[in-house]
Amino acid sequence: MNNSRSSHTAVNHPANYVVGPYIQPVLLAYLRQGGRLSALADAACVTDLWMINPPAKIPVEDYFRLILSASELLHDPLLGIKAGENAGLENFDVLGEALANIRARSLTLGHALQQVMTLERLVHRLGTSSIETQGGNVRFIWRAHFQQHRAARLVCESVLAGIIHLAEQLSGRLIPVMEVCFVHPRPADYHGPEYQQGFRAQCRFSQSHNSIMIASDVLAWPLQHIARPSVVESCAGQMVEQVKNQIGKNLINSPKLAQIAAILGHSERGLQRQLKQQGTSYQQLLADVRLHHAQDYLQYSNLSILQISQLLGFKEQSSFNHFFLRGCGVSPKKWQEMNRN
Template sequence: MQQLKDYTGSVYGGLGQLLYAFYQAQALPIPEKLEKVQNLERFDYIIWRDLLTSLDQQLKRPALSLEIAESVLPKHLGIIAYIAMSCENLGEALYRYHDFHRLIYDGSPLQITGIGEYLSIRWTELLPNMATQLTDETAIALMAGFLKHFMDFKDITLYEVHFKGPSPKYIARYEQFFRCPVRFSQPYSQVLMPLSELTRPFMKGDQTLQQLLTQQAQSLLEKLPNTTHVDHRLQQAILTGLQKNQFQIEHISAQLQISVRQLQRHLQQQGTTYQQRMHQVRCMLAKEYLKDPHLGLHEIALLLGYSEQSAFQRAFKQWLNITPQQWRLQHQ
């Protein structure tokens, strides 16, 4: 029981990488504590809080959280970024975010609830003295920064952003960043957005993940004999279906607008099956994800549509006759 009481949560290792990049951009000496977390999949929340506090005391600049958030990249958020960038609209992305938010901040449960015409996104209370105004601001700013840079934020309208902490001198900077009214000294730190925004489609065509998926699909297609237009569409459908956890043959054939029987017949003519094609795609993606040191095996398993890490490990061993850990060590 004592262990549970003393548990203060952990954060995704990519946040340490983000802070490292920020230090470099500011030409600041890297603290030893920050150096030590660079190759970790996760580290203690209290270390994250202390690193932010130390940086704030060193720079003494207003709205530091917004500056940090401007530097966020998909790799800093890990699995949630990969998944969000394959979603079709904000509602779908938030649904998946709710499922996996603990992979970024574990120890502070997320609540997504409707309040009249608005959707509230907020984290419940951490242990006393754990959360600070800066950690709250950074958490929300990172989410908004990701939307701003990678999910066409300019087309998403927020209603209000609330923070528990006292009001700073430069509220206008916050309102410029979030593009909505920002209120301080509120009961909760939260984002409020109109429910109507949930069906807004994300931008298409130049998403980083979509480019990656297209390149991977093309690479795989080049290895297949007698490639057809159906094969190309099939690869794309499986790749994106894995991100949405909708990769069963029924979902894929519906996306291709053909029957399950037609798809099976097409694959049979090529001497393969849907299961074998799925294994090819999963193996290719697994190797890409394993190259990212901040993605743990559990996260990679989720990205590939496995409910258990052990199932992914068994499958990988069957594909390549080597464990994921061994493959990662060989290709670091």
């Protein structure tokens, strides 16, 4: 009893908080699955207005109650992963400003993620991060302050998925993660493909730490340059990059032209016309993105070729093998043997 009371007091300590914008990824994940804001407000014991315009700092216990309520209302134990996938720089002004400075100095993805960890304490008090180098790989370790709390699984999965998603926003590329580890045990409702889709890596449970392992070469990737295009550029050359970006985010579902057009707010025919004006086509961009990411996964991840083919939206590994052979002149296995360190 004493341990439980002590833990409850620690969670509710005034110094333990998340900044208001930190709840936005949870709300987005909840609403995008058809959740009703008023129902979540009632379950989390807050008002609709509180969620729309949250206070500057939110006690950790209130945040835990919100994410648990959202998961339970949707009957979705993977809500933490989906919240992480909705995290972005727009949620955290202090990170956005710092990372804009790093972009201006043309530094690397590794520099940016180190900055994120340095400023983490200004965003939340849910845990602390550290970095360890292991041979040619780097492990990002996240130590949760409230690992025994009922919300720990959702929170830890959200944080690690958020790091991966943030890295992808910064680099403009899908991140080939080598391994993801969790302190919590393998969930009874564990479904491999859903975790594979969320983390694009092998997931291990009941480990000594929550962590992500990435190849050092990946952290040397340059940051994506985000310019302020003119109106003409945004309607022309920038469209190609926007299409490629959306294809990358949706590869696992083998996205169709109509789907990407709808996401970008264009008609299917209008998007086709704009791409043709740029000397390309949707099918060509889809092939380019698939081949580019296939090479990244083959070189820097620990996924099997079958798993990689599934992440790229191929129903059969044989189809992926034929596609890769046409694009690179060798089989995926041979290319991997030639390019792995």
